[in-house]
Amino acid sequence: MREKMLEEEGGENGAVAVDPRLKAISESIRVVPHFPKPGIMFNDITTLLLHPGVFKDAVDIFVDRYRHMTISAVAEARGFIFGPAIALAIGAKFIPLRKPKKLPGEVISEKYVLEYGTDCLEMHVGAVQPEERVIVIDDLVATGGTLCAAIRLLERAGAEVVECACLIGLPKFKGYCRLNGKPVYVLVESRQ
Numbered sequence: 082m083r084e085k086m087l088e089e090e091g092g093e094n095g096a097v098a099v100d101p102r103l104k105a106i107s108e109s110i111r112v113v114p115h116f117p118k119p120g121i122m123f124n125d126i127t128t129l130l131l132h133p134g135v136f137k138d139a140v141d142i143f144v145d146r147y148r149h150m151t152i153s154a155v156a157e158a159r160g161f162i163f164g165p166a167i168a169l170a171i172g173a174k175f176i177p178l179r180k181p182k183k184l185p186g187e188v189i190s191e192k193y194v195l196e197y198g199t200d201c202l203e204m205h206v207g208a209v210q211p212e213e214r215v216i217v218i219d220d221l222v223a224t225g226g227t228l229c230a231a232i233r234l235l236e237r238a239g240a241e242v243v244e245c246a247c248l249i250g251l252p253k254f255k256g257y258c259r260l261n262g263k264p265v266y267v268l269v270e271s272r273q
């Protein structure tokens with residue numbers, strides 16, 4: 082299942098591989114061993130957010146990549162830390178994908194499996210129109226379960242998911258990968 086979702090492709094992660102801003106981005110992420118469960122090396126981005134220059138560099142890298150790709154919506158699940166800033170900068174709308182029972186209107190739902198449990202995402206019906214070009218942002222990709230659930234929600238609404246973008250990827254996401262057929266763009270590898 083996981084192998085089916087995640088198809089690796091050869092190749093480098095483009096200019097990002099040599100971007101001098103990436104070192105500080107990577108170093109500002111705190112790694113917390115055994116959180117929230119034994120064996121999980123938790124990549125904590127809250128320490129990056131305490132450095133406005135580094136936080137801005139991360140947002141800018143995504144903005145530079147997506148500003149000329151005719152993206153009309155940016156979707157993000159649960160945390161909403163990077164998506165709204167990127168959406169505003171590229172002139173796109175922002176679509177929050179939330180945990181169950183948080184959105185008051187009519188919703189569609191997708192269940193998914195996480196590194197440490199199962200969960201569910203919901204999106205308002207009407208948040209996106211058929212054929213709109215959307216990117217999905219997340220702070221971290223581990224199993225890919227969250228991004229795949231987001232892709233499924235958006236595609237059920239008829240949207241075109243152009244790419245998924247993550248600040249941090251577990252090592253298997255190094256280079257250029259796809260999830261459910263969609264490209265995954267990753268800035269830095271997780272620190273273990």
Ligand SMILES: O=P(O)(O)OC[C@H]1O[C@H](OP(=O)(O)OP(=O)(O)O)[C@H](O)[C@@H]1O
Pocket residue numbers: 158159160194195196200219220221222223224225226227228
């Ligand atoms: O690739 P995956 O295995 O799906 O894991 C990645 C997800 O895990 C984390 O969120 P988490 O669900 O822990 O909680 P949060 O969204 O409430 O921060 C992270 O923010 C990603 O959204």
Ligand SMILES: Nc1ncnc2[nH]cnc12
Pocket residue numbers: 121122123124125196221223224
């Ligand atoms: N290792 C990890 N660090 C932070 N968030 C995560 N979500 C899933 N795995 C994670």
